[in-house]
Amino acid sequence: MSSMSGSGGSPVQSQSIGADSIILCRHGTRAALYTSWTIGNRGCRFFRCGVWEANDCSFFQWYDPPFTGHEKEVMTYLVQQKNNMKYKIKGLEENAMSLNEDFKILKEKCEEYESVIKDLQRILEVISKTNQNM
DSSP states (O other): OOOOOTTSEEEOSSOOOOGGGOOBOTTSSBOEEEEEOSGGGTTOEEEEOTTHHHHOOOOEEESSOOOOHHHHHHHHHHHHHHHHHHHHHHHHHHHHHHHHHHHHHHHHHHHHHHHHHHHHHHHHHHHHHHHHHO
């Protein structure tokens, strides 16, 4: 596996590590488990200094064995699909906002037309009463 860049990892929130798998960094604190999203190591998990943001001791150790070519292809495909879905969701959200604005405009126009219809109904009643009295 190639080395990981500083911005390519994300913490694994729900990863449970057995008591026999506790890894300590050079500070003697429990190393944090991250997932790499760099192109060469997508989906591969690794340990890193548990306090790296405050005082990095440069500890790094892979958790997963190297992926095979097929596993890398599958991971690349899945990441592409995820990105495509994000793009589609963004487009759908924009469409939804536009439709919401269109709905508001149409609702206002309906309210205006309802007011005009009521006015016309009143006028029609007056005309009808006038015709009855003649």
